[in-house]
Amino acid sequence: MTRMNRRSLLKTGAATFAASSLGAPLIAQDRSLKIGSYGGYFENSFKEHVYPAFTEATGIAIESVTQPNSTDWLVTMQQATAAGSVPADLSLYARDTLIKASRIGGLLQPLDLSAMPATSNLDPYFVFEGNEGPLGVGAMSWFTAMVINPNEVDAPESWADFWDSSLYESSLGLSRNYNSQFLDIVAATFFEGEATFATQDGIVALIEKAAEIKPNVALWWSAESQMEQSMKNGDVIGGQYYLDVANLMMADGFPIQPLFPKEGNPQDYGSWCLSSLSDKSAEAAEFINYSSDPATQALMSRMIGTAPLVDKSLTDLSDEEFTFVSGTPSIKPAYEAYLDNETFIKETWDKMLAGA
Secondary structure, three states, rough: OOOHHHHOOOOOOOOOOOHHOOOOOOOOOEEEEEEEOOOHHHHHHHHHHHHHHHHHHOOOOOEEEEOOOOOHHHHHHHHHHHHHHOOOOOOEEEHHHHHHHHHOOEEEOOOOOHHHHHHOOOOHEHHHHEEEEEEEEEEEEEEEEEEEOOOOOOOOOOOOHOOOOHOOOOOOOEEEEOOOOOHHHHHHOOOOOOHHHOOEEEEEEHHHHHHOHHHHHHEEEHHHHHHHHHHOOOOEEEEEEEEEHHHHHHHHHOOOOEOOOOOOOOOOOEEEEEOOOOOOOHHHHHHHHHHOOOHHHHHHHHHHOEOOOOOOOHHHHHHHHHHHHOOOOOOOOHHHHHHHHHHHHHHHHHHHHHOO
């Protein structure tokens, strides 16, 4: 999510949000909520466009807390919980970090979905169930997409086309990180999707299939800027890249086009989670309910550049606005497999890249 501060987004005015659709503001009270979110542009956009509208609609004041990436924030919250403090009532957790927090136990407070009726707008996949009950509700999402240089090649129908050396020899840019969701793309394209990660034999089969694309890869990128520059220079003519950044580059006239092939693109997302020590469960429920409203989801898409977690038909997003941040179908990463088999996957992947 650090790439959120790269977004210049659609150059539209702030979306008009009808607070009345969420009910009349409560009588003024000293009600407040501390909300953690990734810093920089992302947090500033929430402070400018989301929190004020929520406060106007509910009377609940928001204190914004800058949190780092989810993994570091989990450590912070573990230490704070042990010390009996609450750095933030609500925090953003990526799904893999949410799984870790659930397994650790005692860090998150179950959420009362009956107090958040708007969460029914979300696909059940975005409501994370722990042993104690619902521990996270999806806030927003983002995609990694297939990209091509449309001046060089026709739009592929499938990720499988990238394995065709007659079209893509030494011309692709793919992420070199073992958990960058390329293996999820391989699983969705050639195997049985997430289920393929269930065994070490399945993982080996995925990585062996990934190895077959090596002659077509000109760049295994580890930094976003490497892929950006290679697409601009024409050093690569296809690969995987962030949907939002690719759309910005395309809007600026660079030779790049993001696509949703028939298998889809990997979709990642963040969830709102409530500290186990917070006494603000009622306020948190109101904010999560507000966040889940289609109007708020559309507002975040316009002003922050995140993909909505509700069906497009429930929002007033135009086709152009929606395709800037989202698309269908989506590939759901094998989060638990990456956690359970982290060492094996990483070592096997690194050996493949090294040619061993």
